[in-house]
Amino acid sequence: MKNFDERSLDESNTVGRAKKSQGWIILALVVTLCIIFIIQGILTGLLFGNYSTVNDDLSVLKYNVSDPAMKNDVSELWKSVLNILGDLSKLKDKVDITGGSCTTCPFGWKMIRSNCYFFSSLLETWKRSKELCAGRNGILVVIKDEFEMMSLLPIIAQKNYWIGLKRDPNNITMWMWTDGSPLTYSVWNEGEPSNAYNNEHCAEVIGKVQLWNDLKCDQRRYYLCKGVWDC
Incomplete structure (x- = not known):
C-alpha cells in the first residue's frame, strides 16, 4: 500500500x-x-x-x-x-402553334412530319378521347391539309380513329376543330356527313377507306392525339 x-x-x-x-x-x-x-x-x-x-x-x-x-x-x-x-x-x-416542332417525341409518341402523334390502343368515346389527349399535353388531332392526312394513313392502317372534329353546337351544319378553328380541309366518305337520326356530331377517320365519317359521339373508337408543346 x-x-x-x-x-x-x-x-x-x-x-x-x-x-x-x-x-x-x-x-x-x-x-x-x-x-x-x-x-x-x-x-x-x-x-x-x-x-x-x-x-x-x-x-x-x-x-x-x-x-x-x-x-x-x-x-x-x-x-x-x-x-x-x-x-x-x-x-x-x-407558324402553326398547334403542331409544334420537335426533334424527339416522348415515349409512346410517334414523330411524323416534325410533329408528335399518339395512337391509342384503347377504345374510348369522343369526349373521353379529347380529355385523354389533353392529359397527355396534346389535342385530339387537327388535320389541316392533305399532306398531313396522307402521312398519318400508314399508321392508321385498318383501324378507325376519332379526330378532333365536331359539329358546332350553335350551328350543326358547321364543323369545328378542337383548337377552335373552322373546317377548311376535309375528305368525307361518300354520302357523309349524313348525321343519321340527327345524332352524329363527331368525326372519325375510317382506316379501311382512308376517309372521314360522322358518328355518334358516345360510340367507342381508337383516338389520335397531336402534341402541342414547345420544343
Whole structure:
C-alpha cells in the first residue's frame, strides 16, 4: 500500500499532465485562429483588388460609350436587334402553334412530319378521347391539309380513329376543330356527313377507306392525339 507521500506525488503528476494537455489544446486553438485570420485577410485583399479592377473597367466602358462614334455604333446595333425581333414576331405569326416542332417525341409518341402523334390502343368515346389527349399535353388531332392526312394513313392502317372534329353546337351544319378553328380541309366518305337520326356530331377517320365519317359521339373508337408543346 502506498504511503501518503507517494499518493501526493501521483496526484501532482496527474494534475501536471492535465495542465500540459490543456496547454496544447489552447495553443492549437490559437494557431487555428491565426490561420483563419490570415486566410480572411487574403480573401479580403483579393476581393478589393477585383473590385478595383471591375470598377476601372466600368469607368473605361462609360468613357467609351460617351464617345460619339461609339454611341452611333451602339445605336445602329440596337436598330439591328429591333429589326431581328420584328422579323421573329412576323415568323411566329405564320407558324402553326398547334403542331409544334420537335426533334424527339416522348415515349409512346410517334414523330411524323416534325410533329408528335399518339395512337391509342384503347377504345374510348369522343369526349373521353379529347380529355385523354389533353392529359397527355396534346389535342385530339387537327388535320389541316392533305399532306398531313396522307402521312398519318400508314399508321392508321385498318383501324378507325376519332379526330378532333365536331359539329358546332350553335350551328350543326358547321364543323369545328378542337383548337377552335373552322373546317377548311376535309375528305368525307361518300354520302357523309349524313348525321343519321340527327345524332352524329363527331368525326372519325375510317382506316379501311382512308376517309372521314360522322358518328355518334358516345360510340367507342381508337383516338389520335397531336402534341402541342414547345420544343
